[in-house]
Amino acid sequence: MITNISLVTVYVTDQTAAKNWYVDVLGFVETADITMGDNGFRWVTVAHPDHRELEVTLMLPGPPLDADMAEAIRRSLAGGSHGSLGLTTQDCRKAYAELTAKGVEFVQPPAERPYGVETVFRDNSGNWLVLVEPKEFDPAAPMEEPCSEL
Template identity: 60%
Template sequence: MITNISLVTVYCLDQDATRDFYVKHLGFKPGVDVPMGPGFRWVTLIHPNQPELEVTLMTPGPPLDDDAATFVRRQLEAGKMGGLGLRVDDCKATFTELSAAGITFLQEPSDRPYGVEAVMRDNTGNWLVLVEPKNS
């Protein structure tokens, strides 16, 4: 029986820079960082409020074939990759704090049927959706 989601992948162009971005700006903690062969590292992040879920930071390369890796790299460089949905307790305050830190937002906080949502980019160009659920 499946009990939960334990791992999600976010593609990036530089594992160190992306790890540092998530740690510095978004409150994640470094997880695993181990070499897995020539040019391949297994790098994860953990959010302290959800330690059972690791975010793997993967660069476009193996196990992707060359065409797929090139496509992912181009999508990242164009800022067209989706990343994560992140729950926040106050979307407007989080928007203000991250904007002051120089984070790029594609959408300011907006009311939605499910709560307040803002869309930002991480340092690689992934879209991250910040959601303050209704009644939170």
């Protein structure tokens, strides 16, 4: 049987720049950077240092996607509207301040939600990432309006 999710793909515009951003800004670790085959296909993965069982593949939009889908993903990245990862933190406001100091582009400051404190930011390829400080869900709790920039 399946035991866990081990790999997710995040499309990027430049694999080297993305790898450096995820390592230097978010504190992930490189888990693979391999060029394979005659076509120069590059397999680049990173992971959170405490959760190496879940690798993030930093993939250029291209094969096995058809040309139309690859172009659609490139347009989505360029527009800053391509969603990618949800991340967890113990202190959303502190993480927001630390990442802001590193030059991270936020599209939503930390906000109270029924499920925790949430902020949204973009990586250096235009993917948006959600960062949540979770709390026990209370369906009766009021919720702020969602960010219109998403």
